[in-house]
Every structure is written in C-alpha cells, then in structure tokens.
Amino acid sequence: MTAPPASPAPAGPRALAWRRRRRAAARFWRAYRGHRAGLAGLAVLALLALAALTAPLTVGGDVASVTGAPGRPLEGPSGRFPLGTDRFGRDLLGLLVWGTRVSLLVGLLAAVLSVAIGAVVGITAGHFRGVYATVLMRVTDWFLVMPTLVLAIVLATVMSRSLGTVVLAIGITSWPTTARLVRAQTLAVEARPYIERARALGGGHGHVMLRHVLPNVMPLVLAQTTLMVSASVLAEATLAFLGLGDPAVVSWGGLLQDAREAGAVSSGDWWYLVPPGVAIAAVALAFTLCGRAVESVLNPRLGVGR
C-alpha cells in the first residue's frame, strides 16, 4: 500500500484522486484505531466471518441433516458434543457455526437493501425539492413511526417462506432512518458553492447527484449500513423465532424456536438456549460498536467523552 514513487511526468487527475483517496483511507484507519470498542467489534466480526466462510470445511453441510444425526436427542454438553445435541440429535456446535452463514448473509443483504432504498430516497428527496420531495418525506415519516417489525412480520406471513422473503421484509421496512439522514446531508452538500459551479457548467441532475452528492454522502451511508446490519441480524432472528423464516435453513433464531418447541425452557436445558442467543447478541453488538466507531471518526462532534 505504499504510494508509487513520484514520476517525473505530472500525474493525471485520476492518479491524483486515487492518491488522495488512499491517504483519506489511511487517515480514517488511524482515527479508527483509537476506538478500542470499535476494534473489539471488528475483531469479533472477522472471527465470525472466518467461521462462516470456512464452515463447509470445518463442520460440513450435512450437519443440518435430521436423518443422519450423530447423537441422541437432547444430550447435554460432553466431550463429543461440546454444546450438546438438539432435539433431533444433531451437534449444536456445528449447527451454531453453520447458522453464522445465514445470519450474516441475511443481515448483510437486508442492510444493503435497506440502506440502498434509504440512500436513493434521501438523495432524490434532497435534490428535487417541491411536491416530489414533500410526498416522499411524508411516506418516509409514515414508515418511520410504523411498527416496522409488525409490518415485516405481516409481509413474511403473506409471502412464501424463504430467505428472499426475509431479506425483502426487513429491507423494505427499515429504510426511513437512513433516508432522513441522507436527505439532511444532501441538503447540506447542495448548499455549497461548488454544486452551483457544476450546474453553471451544465451538469444535469444525474451528474450532480452521482458525482457530487453521492461521494459526500457515502461515509454516512457506510456508517449507517454497519449499524443497520446489527438491526437486521436481530430482525432475522426474530422472524425465524416466530416461525417465519425458511424452515429448511439453519439459523440462530430458528435454533431458538426449535429449543422452545422441544421444551428446553420448562426442562431448564439452558445449554440449548444460551449459545444461539449469545451468538446473535455478539454479532449485533459487534456491528453496533463498529458503526458507532465509524460514526464518531467521521463526525467527531458525536464522539464527545467516548
């Protein structure tokens, strides 16, 4: 990542831009390193991402198979099954590792969908004023006060049971916060003189929004995505727990639903209940910590006394 040696010929604008971006990224990383909580969150995420990516090698896809379960149902933790077995006799540790894939995948996709909708709504509502923006912001405010989880539950109930449904249900109900933040930032950016200059030089709506507003909004969008993943992971677990996830897929929320249905609560089988919940909370907390660290690096005023 060292900068290329200064060439005798003057660097082109593109090379200059890249060098500036690289320097900005290095500056960002230096500031981020100062946030201990953010670093801890990042470490946890790296570990979980590794577990999710290597799961086919470490536990294998057949860990979720009900027919070839290796142990007896509801065995307590032992040397062979460190976290015990579930109600079908499957290895809980393996299921937990396998579930990481679904939780992270759905969390990330739903967050990206939600932030993408929010960014498009926010930028266009900030750029085009007038009736369009008014209507759009009314819709945003409506979604903002809606009990979004209830809406997501209703969507998941009336659509077919699949991961796509879950992503869609979470994504299209959770974008309003992002839209509000992005719109505020867009308004602030568009008030600057260089936007006026771009317009005077003949830049159209698309040019202004994509080349000038979007890069300025991007940091905010990234911070928001990180925070959103945390909410999406929780929402996914909730939907799965209510029996609205894909029944063919192992996920942490689904494991908890299984545990509840198997009577783990009334028989006090805490070892069946604790690990999936800890995993959900760890991912949610890690993303929240990262998101807060990113936010406070980008906007130091928020970071007072942290």
Next chain:
Amino acid sequence: MTAADAVSRAAPAPAGGDRRRSGYLRYGLGRIGGAVVSLLAVLVTGFFLFRLIPGDPVKTMTGGRPVSAGQLAAYREEFGLDLPLWEQFTDYCGKALTGDLGTSYQFRAPVTEKLGEALGPTLLLTVTAFVLHTALGVLLGTRSAWHHGRTADRLHTGLALTLYSLPSFWLGLLLIVVLSVGVGPVPGLFPTGGMESGAEEGFAHVLDVAHHLVLPVVTLVAVEYGQTLLVTRSALLDEMGSDYLTTARAKGLRDDLVRRRHAVPNALLPTVTLIFVNLGRTVAGVVLVETVFSWPGLGGLFYQALSVPDLPLVQGLFLFFAAAVIILNTVADLLYPLLDPRVGR
C-alpha cells in the same frame, strides 16, 4: 398539502394578540390532518397487503390442508373474495371505519371482540414497562452525561449497548429458565407465564398479577432503556458546553440545581421525540415478550394468529398497532409546543 392545512391557511389573518394561539391552532390542525392521512394510508396498506400478495388468501388461510372445492367457494363468499377488487375495497373501508374488522378464522369470533379482550393485559404490561424504562433511561442517561468519561459512564453506556443488542425473546427465555424453572440450587421464584394463576379475589389477585408481571416487565425494560439512555446522554452532552450553564454556575447555583433546572429540561425534548418515534419498536418488543411469557394480550394474540395464519386477525392487529402508534405520535406532537415554546411557531 392536507385539507386541514388548506383550511387553516384560508383562515383570516389573526389579530396581534391572538398570534400565539392561532400559531398553535395551525400547527395542531396540520398535525391532525397529517395523522388522518397516515391512518388512511394504514387502512389502504392493510387492504392491499392481504389481497394483492401473490397467492390465494383462502389457500394461505387453510394452510395447504386438503379442502373441498365447495368449502373453498364458501370461504371466498364469507370473506367477500368473490367480489371485484374495487367492491371489496369499499366494503372493507366501510366496515373498518365502523369498527367491524371481520371474523377471526381461528376463534370464530369477531376480530374486534378478540382485540377488546386482549387490550387490557397489553396496556397493563406496556404502560408499566414504558414508565419504568423511560424513567430509568432518562435518569441514567443524565448521570452518564454529567459525569461523562468516568468509569460509571462507560459502564452504563456499555451495559446499555449490550442489553440493547440482546434479542428480547431470548432474554425472556433465559429469565424463565433461571428465575422460574430454576437452575441447580436456585429455586423457581416467578411463574413461567400467564397473567394469573388462581381464582383469587381482591388484594390477593392484585398481588398475583403483579407477581406474574415482574419478569415480562424486567425483560421489556432491559431491552428498551438503553436507547433512551444513549439519546438522553447525547442530548445532554450537546447542551453541556452552552453559555447559559456557565451563567447558571456563575450565579452560584449548586451543581445539582444547574443540572435539574437548566440542563435537563433542554435536553429532554429530543428524548421525548425519540421515545415516541420508537413506539413502533416498543410494539415489537411487546409482541415478543408476550409470546414468550404467554401473556394474554395483543402480542400473544398476534403470535397465535401468525402461526395459523389467521389472516383477518393478523390484519386487524396490524391495523390496530399501526393506528395506535400514529395516534400516540400525534398526541405527542400536539404536546411538544406546550413543553417547548420553540416548537410549532
């Protein structure tokens, strides 16, 4: 924008002395008009969510069980699904506005009746938890901000963030395992679910309900107070550098008074706004906690309706939750100018 806005704008310009009141009137009418539009949007969403979704509602309702063609036709007629969409819509709106939300498929009873039965327990649980988590959040948030950077602040912020990241249903399950069923030597202290255990009368009944109320309320408060704490903290931190606080101190006021009389009231407005905007999240928490603790309220009913799925009941509950959140937010909007004269002028 809205009809109410247009009306208030068309009103003749007020005389100077009445300006304050007419300002509030215009603000209030605007908010009420907005709420009416929002409620209509909920009504329309409720209709289209359940009609235009791919798939036959009757098939979804019967959950894939083998049903004869005659029975399917009977269901279609009962729920008005054989009419043209437009007629269905006007029919539905007319009925919903007169308080008829259809018949529950599962309980064979009017949806409104089921809602009425479940409302009381939900209000008891929600209001108790709401008051406690708001008080706790504001109190700890104020402390945190006032002593920001110290160990106590870090501890509170960290704990709040952690609890905020917990899935509420999981926390509820754990509390049941530890405190109701008992682990190892710990005996079960609280009931595992429900709202009452016996046919007790009078004060004993009140105690019994309170005993059942403890764990659900603890769960709700634990997952909800974190956000209030963080918002109060950051709102107060924003005020901390303000000149008027320096002035108040320079006057010789005690630290405690500066905080209570000067800083906190100014920091409270963003907190109040956020608490009401977050009511939707509270509703989600209530649904989950009632499900876990078999609380006989609206949330538990929602879960029962989902698992069938009992579409008229799900629809009725959706309409109810959405309308309740919108109406409460409007009430809050109408109260802000009374709390803070800067709003709505």
